[in-house]
Amino acid sequence: MAAVLRKLIQGRLPALAGVLCRRSGNEGHLFLNSSGSTLMQPRCGYSSPTESVIVEMDKATGVALLKLNIPPVNSLSLPLLTELAIVLDKLEMDKHCRGLILTSAVPNIFSAGLNLFDMMDKPNEHYSEFWRAVQEIWIKLYGSSLANIAAINGSSPAGGCLLALCSDYRIMANNPHFTIGLNETRLGIVAPFWYDILQWRVHHPPPCLHLFVMALVFRLHVHHPSAMTKVTRAYSTELKISVSYVKQPINWRSHEIYK
């Protein structure tokens, strides 16, 4: 398992899509266009520079690979947040989808955080709309019923880091040039109180979560699918417990865990 994770974080994340497609046989690529509708693409490897969120769905595993695709730095602009929200809604409603991996199609950058130009020289209505969109992504990702992993394949400052924190689990490429953290505090931008929830969860991961995520990653990479079936059977109880742990209620402050 350590070897699998090492592969993942040594810059091979983009290859994951290929792995998923080769494995599934009946794969499709789901793209969101600017009007919010999705287009199925029958081929693996297709890419369009105009699509801001690329979704590659592996029907065999029920895992969707989401790639942020707004060069140069995947900054979280209002249009990107809106498109991402639509994609998350669609996946949430897709009964075949069991999990998602959030990553980037832009080399060396996961996300540069909130789009700075959405936070300056705009009317107040824009700020309200923008902030609502930021909170919506948090609620959709953190509150999702799908298992979700952030595959951080590049730098991820500020809101990019927060975006990754919304996921159940994070794997970051081991590259000394990739940075992550809340650099925006230097500008006086302070994350709101609900950021505590994410921070707390990262520092106190439920023990079973590791097993659950390891199983998911293993499922994606293993060359013999039957091996995974055995693992799933052997650890079925742990997996059930994991799933119940993964999605802590958002109003978790009342949860015993916080007392």
Ligand SMILES: CCCCC/C=C\C/C=C\CCC/C=C/C(=O)SCCNC(=O)CCNC(=O)[C@H](O)C(C)(C)COP(=O)(O)OP(=O)(O)OC[C@H]1O[C@@H](n2cnc3c(N)ncnc32)[C@H](O)[C@@H]1OP(=O)(O)O
């Ligand atoms: C959605 C979140 C949900 C979870 C929410 C949970 C809690 C949230 C609570 C609060 C959120 C508030 C806190 C967050 C605040 C922010 O995110 S503020 C944004 C702060 N971001 C930054 O400071 C990033 C600054 N950028 C960099 O450090 C670097 O650009 C880089 C990302 C490391 C990439 O470096 P490099 O490859 O060298 O590229 P360049 O620096 O040359 O940049 C290329 C062009 O991209 C423009 N750009 C960079 N960052 C942004 C940005 N954030 N917004 C808009 N544009 C950006 C940069 O200006 C360059 O443009 P030009 O080529 O010069 O035109």
